[in-house]
Amino acid sequence: xxxxxxxxxxxxxxxxxxxxxxxxxxxxxxxxxxxxxxxxxxxxxxxxxxxxxxxxxxxxxxxxxxxxxxxxxxxxxxxxxxxxxxxxxxxxxxxxxxxxxxxxxxxxxxxxxxxxxxxxxxxxxxxxxxxxxxxxxxxxxxxxxxxxxxxxxxxxxx
Amino acid sequence: xxxxxxxxxxxxxxxxxxxxxxxxxxxxxxxxxxxxxxxxxxxxxxxxxxxxxxxxxxxxxxxxxxxxxxxxxxxxxxxxxxxxxxxxxxxxxxxxxxxxxxxxxxxxxxxxxxxxxxxx
Numbered sequence: 001x002x003x004x005x006x007x008x009x010x011x012x013x014x015x016x017x018x019x020x021x022x023x024x025x026x027x028x029x030x031x032x033x034x035x036x037x038x039x040x041x042x043x044x045x046x047x048x049x050x051x052x053x054x055x056x057x058x059x060x061x062x063x064x065x066x067x068x069x070x071x072x073x074x075x076x077x078x079x080x081x082x083x084x085x086x087x088x089x090x091x092x093x094x095x096x097x098x099x100x101x102x103x104x105x106x107x108x109x110x111x112x113x114x115x116x117x118x119x120x121x122x123x124x125x126x127x128x129x130x131x132x133x134x135x136x137x138x139x140x141x142x143x144x145x146x147x148x149x150x151x152x153x154x155x156x157x158x
Numbered sequence: 159x160x161x162x163x164x165x166x167x168x169x170x171x172x173x174x175x176x177x178x179x180x181x182x183x184x185x186x187x188x189x190x191x192x193x194x195x196x197x198x199x200x201x202x203x204x205x206x207x208x209x210x211x212x213x214x215x216x217x218x219x220x221x222x223x224x225x226x227x228x229x230x231x232x233x234x235x236x237x238x239x240x241x242x243x244x245x246x247x248x249x250x251x252x253x254x255x256x257x258x259x260x261x262x263x264x265x266x267x268x269x270x271x272x273x274x275x276x277x278x
Contacts, residue, residue, distance in 0.1 A: 017260070022197055050197040050225075053185060065182055065189070073197060073225075091263050098265055103195070105169065105227060105262035 015080040016112035019087055022052060022071050023094055023102040029072035032094050036076065040086060044077040044115050054100070071102075077112050164266050164274070169259040170233045174224040175203065176244050176252035181222035187243030188226050191236045196226045221252075227262065 023029045029047045036042040052071035078086045087106055096102040172193075174184060178200065185196045203221045228236050233256055245251045 048199060050199040052195070052197050053189075054195045065185055068198070071197060073199070087261075087263070096264055101265050103227070103262065103264040105171065106260045107171065107257050108260060 014112060014114060016077050016109045017080050017083040018107050018109050019076045019078055019083070019090060019104065020107070021074045021076075021090055021094060021096070021102055021104040022050070023074065023096075024100060025049070025070040025072050028094050028102070029074045032074060032090065035093050036086075036090070040082075040089060042076060042078060042086065043117060044112075045074055046076075047072055047074045049073075077109065077115075080108075164263070164271055166262040166264070167260075168230045169227055169262050170230050171257040171259055172224075172226045172228060172233065172236060172240065172254060173257065174226070174240055174244065174246075174252060174254035175201070175221050176224070176246075177250075178220040178222050180244060180252070181224055184224060184240050184244045185226075187239045188224075188228075188236050191239035192232045193226045193228050193236050196224055198225075199223050227259065230258075 021029075021032070023032070033045045033047060036045050050071050050073050051068035053065060053068050074090075076086070076090070083106065087104065091097070091104055094102055094104070096104055172188075176184060181198045185193075185198070188196060199222070201221045201223050203219055226236065226240075237254070237256065240254060241247065244254075246253060
């Protein structure tokens with residue numbers, strides 16, 4: 001006999017995958033989480049800040065690291081039968097196919113419990129200042145030439 | 159072939175949890191062993207200080223969590239390098255684990271994609 005009641009959500013864990021993405025700190029992660037909810041109904045996404053060191057970063061001095069950049073890591077638990085669709089969606093929505101656009105990887109999970117939100121609760125409104133800061137950061141990222149190549153190489157537009 | 163259709167496979171994720179302040183040293187060792195990048199974030203966990211306590215109050219210990227994606231053929235050498243650099247065989251220094259990855263995607267320079275196409 002199981003210690004978990006049969007009507008508990010944890011009694012029937014679903015086959016799931018974990019998609020993790022590392023993105024530049026320009027608002028991409030916030031927008032991705034919103035888009036996942038709005039377009040795909042995925043609410044099992046979490047985001048946390050990190051220091052990031054990329055392989056293409058200019059090396060530091062002897063025995064030292066290049067300057068770390070702030071990045072945002074998004075982890076999303078998705079149903080196994082939708083993993084390919086959502087992996088491609090995340091890659092395209094976050095526009096990772098550009099230099100410095102980020103890195104997305106997928107791993108398998110043994111199981112995961114379902115997650116749902118209470119009904120009849122409205123979304124929290126984002127303050128106008130938060131929206132403005134996010135838009136400004138993305139605008140700066142678009143306008144700034146890449147320091148490694150001297151130009152912006154965006155495969156999405158090519 | 160469009161860049162967006164290229165997936166990387168045969169990868170593994172090394173996650174290493176160490177005392178705060180030791181992360182950079184470990185990332186240097188991992189890069190010297192062939193790892194390309196890493197992400198570092200902070201966490202709280204259990205450590206020597208918690209075990210000893212402070213004036214009878216347990217103290218949570220600040221940790222650094224390192225995530226390093228490497229090719230499966232590099233896992234062993236990077237794993238060993240991290241273990242040595244972090245002195246993970248010493249009690250209380252930290253621990254790490256490897257998670258297999260199914261696939262990954264990122265920006266791949268067009269020249270590399272062309273070479274892959276040529277190889278078929």
